Amino acid sequence: MQVSVDGRRLTVSNLDKPLYPDGTTKGAVIAYYTAVAPVLLPYLRRRPLTLRRWPDGTENPGFFEKNVARTAPDWVHQVELPVPGSTKDRQTLRFVTVDDLPSLVWVANLAGLELHVPQWRLDQRDRPARPDRLVVDLDPGAPADIITCCAVARRVRQLADDAGLITWPTTSGGKGLQLYARLDGSLTWQDARGLALSWAERLERSTDTVVARMDTRRRRGKVLLDWSQNHAGKTTISPYSLRGRERPSVATPLAWAEVEDARHPGDLRFGPGDVLARVAERGDLLAALA
Numbered sequence: 055m056q057v058s059v060d061g062r063r064l065t066v067s068n069l070d071k072p073l074y075p076d077g078t079t080k081g082a083v084i085a086y087y088t089a090v091a092p093v094l095l096p097y098l099r100r101r102p103l104t105l106r107r108w109p110d111g112t113e114n115p116g117f118f119e120k121n122v123a124r125t126a127p128d129w130v131h132q133v134e135l136p137v138p139g140s141t142k143d144r145q146t147l148r149f150v151t152v153d154d155l156p157s158l159v160w161v162a163n164l165a166g167l168e169l170h171v172p173q174w175r176l177d178q179r180d181r182p183a184r185p186d187r188l189v190v191d192l193d194p195g196a197p198a199d200i201i202t203c204c205a206v207a208r209r210v211r212q213l214a215d216d217a218g219l220i221t222w223p224t225t226s227g228g229k230g231l232q233l234y235a236r237l238d239g240s241l242t243w244q245d246a247r248g249l250a251l252s253w254a255e256r257l258e259r260s261t262d263t264v265v266a267r268m269d270t271r272r273r274r275g276k277v278l279l280d281w282s283q284n285h286a287g288k289t290t291i292s293p294y295s296l297r298g299r300e301r302p303s304v305a306t307p308l309a310w311a312e313v314e315d316a317r318h319p320g321d322l323r324f325g326p327g328d329v330l331a332r333v334a335e336r337g338d339l340l341a342a343l344a
Contacts, residue, residue, distance in 0.1 A: 062129055062156035066163045073111045073165060078302050084162045086296065086326040091155050093333055094294040096344035098158070100175040102135060102149035104289045105161055106168035112298045116167070122148045123164065130157050133180045137287070151176065167298045170289035173246070182286055184239050185246050187343060188219070189290050190253065191280035192231040195273030198263070200322050203231040204313045206257065206264055206277045211310070213253045222340050223313050225322050227297035227305040230277075231313070232290065236343050243286050250281030293340055294329065304329045307339035 055066050069081030087094070108116040121144075122132050131151045137144060152158050152169070161169070177183040190210060192203040207223055210233055214221045219235040226232055237246065254266035257279060265276050283290050291297070291305045306324040316322050324332070338344070 059156040087162045093338040097292045098152040101171035104170040105166040107166050108298050109165040120147050122150045167296045169292045169295040188235045188246050190233050193278040200319050223308045225306045227303045246284040254279035254281045
């Protein structure tokens with residue numbers, strides 16, 4: 055089926071195909087991304103995209119895709135970047151950046167449910183710039199849950215305040231939380247990683263609910279404060295991205311009051327309809343980060 059999106063012609067297909075066990079279709083996924091685009095696109099523009107696709111639905115294995123699909127239209131921005139240590143033994147890969155609504159609809163039509171991006175943008179020469187934001191991922195090990203993460207998030211917020219950084223919380227769309235801080239370009243990758251690591255190690259020493267390393271033997275009942283995503287080669291789920299789970303959930307920006315007031319995991323679980331209603335009522339809670 056040929057459609058026109060902001061003056062670009064593209065093909066969409068299998069719109070009635072369910073991509074989630076609850077019956078959410080590819081057409082509904084495209085409709086969500088189209089509706090949320092005004093607040094989503096600022097977090098994707100000029101950032102090389104790693105796409106996680108489920109062409110056969112989330113009841114089946116998905117896969118990550120970095121190298122641009124051969125079927126990419128010529129109007130989708132593409133950039134070739136080095137990928138040292140690639141698992142496919144490649145020195146470079148050709149990435150896309152989702153800079154506009156037609157590009158977003160194109161990746162959604164690929165059953166690209168999850169949109170993962172790095173903490174840096176391309177400069178004017180299409181080369182990686184310094185990080186413009188810092189992220190810490192709070193990942194609970196059962197029986198810890200997102201409410202446990204909320205308590206840890208408040209501690210991280212204080213450490214960031216002490217470092218002169220303002221933090222914004224989001225759900226991961228899964229079990230945990232993410233905290234973002236805006237950087238002014240003065241920090242290198244080593245600086246940003248070192249700062250996030252120092253927070254993780256400090257909280258590991260001062261509380262029995264935090265671990266700073268991904269050691270499964272120590273994870274039970276604790277929150278991993280994952281600082282490692284602050285690396286040029288790492289990516290994080292974008293705010294407002296869907297997740298490929300049993301049901302459609304969204305990485306959702308939060309107000310700090312919601313983090314402080316949450317009492318049950320369901321208080322911080324949001325689907326596409328919830329997110330669109332929140333945006334209509336409250337706007338983009340991360341706007342100062344974008």
